[in-house]
Every structure is written in structure tokens, then in C-alpha cells.
Amino acid sequence: MKCPYCDSKRTRVIATDHDARGVRRRRECRACGQRFTTLERAILTTPLVVKRDGRREEFDRDKLLSGLRISCARRPVSADDLERLVDLVEARIRQEGKAEVDSRLIGDLVIAELRELDPVSYIRYAIVYLGLEDLEAVRKEINRLLSE
Numbered sequence: 001m002k003c004p005y006c007d008s009k010r011t012r013v014i015a016t017d018h019d020a021r022g023v024r025r026r027r028e029c030r031a032c033g034q035r036f037t038t039l040e041r042a043i044l045t046t047p048l049v050v051k052r053d054g055r056r057e058e059f060d061r062d063k064l065l066s067g068l069r070i071s072c073a074r075r076p077v078s079a080d081d082l083e084r085l086v087d088l089v090e091a092r093i094r095q096e097g098k099a100e101v102d103s104r105l106i107g108d109l110v111i112a113e114l115r116e117l118d119p120v121s122y123i124r125y126a127i128v129y130l131g132l133e134d135l136e137a138v139r140k141e142i143n144r145l146l147s148e
């Protein structure tokens with residue numbers, strides 16, 4: 001951390017404090033002796049989603065949820081399970097700490113979680129979102145699941 005007074009890089013932390021807004025560090029410059037405080041906080045903005053065709057759009061949890069509800073219709077997956085899944089996806093893409101994430105990352109996260117939750121819902125989801133367009137691709141995916 002550079003000193004804001006003299007630009008020296010020779011600064012040291014003299015105290016660290018945690019509060020609701022993040023981590024505050026009291027620092028002292030070894031060059032000029034000035035003291036200053038830095039605040040370190042997580043960036044919690046949700047990144048933009050880059051779609052396959054290159055368009056960007058806001059992460060839309062309602063859209064993701066409604067897609068999941070369709071995939072999980074009449075399956076033993078509760079509304080709570082789906083909310084948790086979407087929460088997890090949202091938290092994970094925020095953790096990336098980037099301004100943009102590839103839509104495939106979201107697809108991969110959903111697929112991985114849905115496979116654990118309910119294989120039938122997973123296959124339904126995969127058919128639509130992985131673009132398993134023919135029966136052969138679907139059969140391959142089902143065989144892969146059955147062999148695990």
C-alpha cells in the first residue's frame with residue numbers, strides 16, 4: 001500500500017479492525033511518518049452475464065428460478081432447494097470478483113448442483129440448456145450418469 005502523502009511504498013500496518021463495512025487498517029508511512037486508514041471490502045456487485053452470442057445481460061435470478069422450476073416440475077425437489085441452488089450460483093459468480101462472467105459458468109454450476117439434487121431434473125435441464133439436441137446426445141449423458 002502506497003502512502004497517500006508521499007507515494008512511498010514503505011508503509012506498515014499498525015492496527016487492524018473489522019467492522020460491518022469491511023477490514024480497516026491503520027497504517028503508518030516509514031518515509032514521512034504520516035498515518036492513514038485503509039478500508040478493504042468485498043465487491044458485492046453481481047457481474048454481467050456474457051451470453052453465447054456475446055450479448056451481455058444482468059444476472060436474472062427469477063429467470064434462472066423459473067427455468068429450474070420447469071426442469072423440476074413434479075419431481076421431489078422443493079422450492080427451498082431451488083432457492084438455495086440459485087443463492088449458491090449467485091454467491092459463486094460474485095466470488096469470481098469480475099465485472100463479467102460467461103453464461104457457461106452459470107450453466108456448469110447449475111448442472112453440477114442439479115445432478116446431486118435430482119438426476120431426472122438434471123437431464124431435463126441439460127436437454128434445454130446444454131443443447132442436447134438429439135436423442136443420441138441425451139442417451140450419452142444418461143449413460144454417463146448411470147455409470148457413475
Ligand SMILES: [Zn+2]
Pocket residue numbers: 003004005006007008029030031032033034
Ligand atoms: Zn509517506
